[in-house]
Amino acid sequence: xxxxxxxxxxxxxxxxxxxxxxxxxxxxxxxxxxxxxxxxxxxxxxxxxxxxxxxxxxxxxxxxxxxxxxxxxxxxxxxxxxxxxxxxxxxxxxxxxxxxxxxxxxxxxxxxxxxxxxxxxxxxxxxxxxxxxxxxxxxxxxxxxxxxxxxxxxxxxxxxxxxxxxxxxxxxxxxxxxxxxxxxxxxxxxxxxxxxxxxxxxxxxxxxxxxxxxxxxxxxxxxxxxxxxxxxxxxxxxxxxxxxxxxxxxxxxxxxxxxxxxxxxxxxxxxxxxxxxxxxxxxxxxxxxxxxxx
Amino acid sequence: xxxxxxxxxxxxxxxxxxxxxxxxxxxxxxxxxxxxxxxxxxxxxxxxxxxxxxxxxxxxxxxxxxxxxxxxxxxxxxxxxxxxxxxxxxxxxxxxxxxxxxxxxxxxxxxxxxxxxxxxxxxxxxxxxxxxxxxxxxxxxxxxxxxxxxxxxxxxxxxxxxxxxxxxxxxxxxxxxxxxxxxxxxxxxxxxxxxxxxxxxxxxxxxxxxxxxxxxxxxxxxxxxxxxxxxxxxxxxxxxxxxxxxxxxxxxxxxxxxxxxxxxxxxxxxxxxxxxxxxxxxxxxx
Numbered sequence: 001x002x003x004x005x006x007x008x009x010x011x012x013x014x015x016x017x018x019x020x021x022x023x024x025x026x027x028x029x030x031x032x033x034x035x036x037x038x039x040x041x042x043x044x045x046x047x048x049x050x051x052x053x054x055x056x057x058x059x060x061x062x063x064x065x066x067x068x069x070x071x072x073x074x075x076x077x078x079x080x081x082x083x084x085x086x087x088x089x090x091x092x093x094x095x096x097x098x099x100x101x102x103x104x105x106x107x108x109x110x111x112x113x114x115x116x117x118x119x120x121x122x123x124x125x126x127x128x129x130x131x132x133x134x135x136x137x138x139x140x141x142x143x144x145x146x147x148x149x150x151x152x153x154x155x156x157x158x159x160x161x162x163x164x165x166x167x168x169x170x171x172x173x174x175x176x177x178x179x180x181x182x183x184x185x186x187x188x189x190x191x192x193x194x195x196x197x198x199x200x201x202x203x204x205x206x207x208x209x210x211x212x213x214x215x216x217x218x219x220x221x222x223x224x225x226x227x228x229x230x231x232x233x234x235x236x237x238x239x240x241x242x243x244x245x246x247x248x249x250x251x252x253x254x255x256x257x258x259x260x261x262x263x264x265x266x267x268x269x270x271x272x273x274x275x276x277x278x279x280x281x282x283x284x285x286x287x288x289x290x291x292x293x294x
Numbered sequence: 295x296x297x298x299x300x301x302x303x304x305x306x307x308x309x310x311x312x313x314x315x316x317x318x319x320x321x322x323x324x325x326x327x328x329x330x331x332x333x334x335x336x337x338x339x340x341x342x343x344x345x346x347x348x349x350x351x352x353x354x355x356x357x358x359x360x361x362x363x364x365x366x367x368x369x370x371x372x373x374x375x376x377x378x379x380x381x382x383x384x385x386x387x388x389x390x391x392x393x394x395x396x397x398x399x400x401x402x403x404x405x406x407x408x409x410x411x412x413x414x415x416x417x418x419x420x421x422x423x424x425x426x427x428x429x430x431x432x433x434x435x436x437x438x439x440x441x442x443x444x445x446x447x448x449x450x451x452x453x454x455x456x457x458x459x460x461x462x463x464x465x466x467x468x469x470x471x472x473x474x475x476x477x478x479x480x481x482x483x484x485x486x487x488x489x490x491x492x493x494x495x496x497x498x499x500x501x502x503x504x505x506x507x508x509x510x511x512x513x514x515x516x517x518x519x520x521x522x523x524x525x526x527x528x529x530x531x532x533x534x535x536x537x538x539x540x541x542x543x544x545x546x547x548x549x550x551x552x553x554x555x556x557x558x559x560x561x562x563x564x565x566x567x568x569x570x571x572x573x574x575x576x577x578x579x580x
Contacts, residue, residue, distance in 0.1 A: 066540050
């Protein structure tokens with residue numbers, strides 16, 4: 001299969017079951033909502049090193065948020081149901097509650113919930129108070145700039161992490177430009193994040209190493225500078241590879257995002273689109289590139 | 295009584311979505327105990343069974359069919375037409391469905407209500423929604439005293455649920471409420487939120503005197519004029535309160551005009567009552 005002269009490899013992305021949660025951050029201005037969202041989702045690129053994968057979703061207008069202020073959606077993904085509570089507690093407590101004028105609301109109606117506001121309320125030292133309206137409980141915590149409002153519980157649901165595709169290009173410039181185009185296109189799709197910096201990974205990994213204690217190391221098969229020293233999979237003419245990793249609340253959202261991203265990435269200077277997998281032995285989900293782009 | 299009737303009948307007749315309409319045959323001035331006018335009682339009943347439901351008219355036991363003409367059957371959507379000023383306890387303890395009163399209602403409407411919706415297109419008398427624990431009551435006209443309040447001798451009153459009064463209310467609205475929300479589009483009488491344990495009362499008109507007397511943790515939000523405050527409240531600060539954005543947007547969805555000024559406005563916060571727990575508040579819009 002070819003799109004705009006770019007070969008779509010007959011392979012698949014292998015992805016894993018995760019647990020996801022969506023929060024709505026509001027603030028006095030969109031700028032402060034975004035600043036808060038960036039702080040809350042920082043250092044959330046990979047579950048291996050960061051404890052969660054996090055990213056920013058849609059920017060919300062004043063008519064789309066519970067309190068009528070500008071808002072931003074943020075998504076968090078962890079590998080288990082149990083691990084989502086400590087992640088949210090720390091990030092909401094340290095990055096959202098601390099941000100000027102912020103408030104934090106549940107953005108995911110789900111059967112399973114995790115208590116976050118219900119625990120952070122104790123910061124109020126006895127002066128916190130709760131409000132219950134339309135079946136939703138909010139906590140008002142007195143803070144130095146006024147009050148921090150946080151919802152008692154946040155929804156969480158089974159999700160998918162690790163959807164991906166690789167952009168194999170003639171040059172680093174071409175790979176970066178194509179990746180940027182892909183990320184911009186994928187941001188239109190709701191319920192997904194691309195947790196790496198700017199949505200792009202340049203240091204993909206494999207699950208082995210020559211060093212003891214290292215569970216992952218650089219993906220040598222895709223490193224162009226050592227192509228003749230290893231079993232490289234890079235075709236002739238490829239001098240740079242970048243990867244886009246996607247986490248989503250649903251399998252469908254990831255497939256949709258990949259479709260948008262791959263279509264946008266197929267531009268001059270790009271040789272091939274591929275995807276990362278472990279032969280189908282580890283992940284519960286497979287995203288076949290040809291099926292997605294059919 | 296309602297739940298007992300319901301449990302006996304629910305399996306007999308399937309639910310009819312067309313609803314049941316009761317029309318008052320003739321004006322009644324005697325007090326009528328009418329807790330059988332309740333969706334939970336009607337939902338499993340054929341028309342003949344609805345006609346036979348008991349009411350006490352003065353001291354005499356009568357049947358609904360003696361007082362009302364009935365159309366429809368087996369539904370949890372009830373419409374009652376006529377002047378029901380002297381009918382007490384309509385919708386008492388209801389847990390489901392919708393009850394519409396096309397006219398005025400009497401005392402204790404929706405008392406102990408657990409769910410569903412009551413809409414009164416006229417006025418109601420005292421004790422509307424007393425001790426309710428869920429659902430919504432909407433009064434298009436005025437409501438009497440003790441709206442959403444606790445009965446004498448009871449420590450706790452309303453515990454969840456919403457009461458919306460588009461007109462005025464009398465004294466002691468929300469007295470000793472534990473949770474829940476009361477919204478008054480008009481004015482309130484004296485002692486609004488007296489002895490509130492928690493919950494919220496929003497007043498768009500004038501908040502009457504002695505509001506929040508004995509308030510422990512409740513919130514009284516004054517969006518219009520206010521009578522002089524009790525001296526047992528202390529001014530804290532002027533601020534914008536995030537939770538009010540959530541509440542006022544929901545109240546706007548319920549059909550009450552909430553201006554953008556109110557949504558973005560700042561409020562003066564008074565805490566009190568210092569003679570009680572002192573964790574309650576009155577918020578006054580600037």
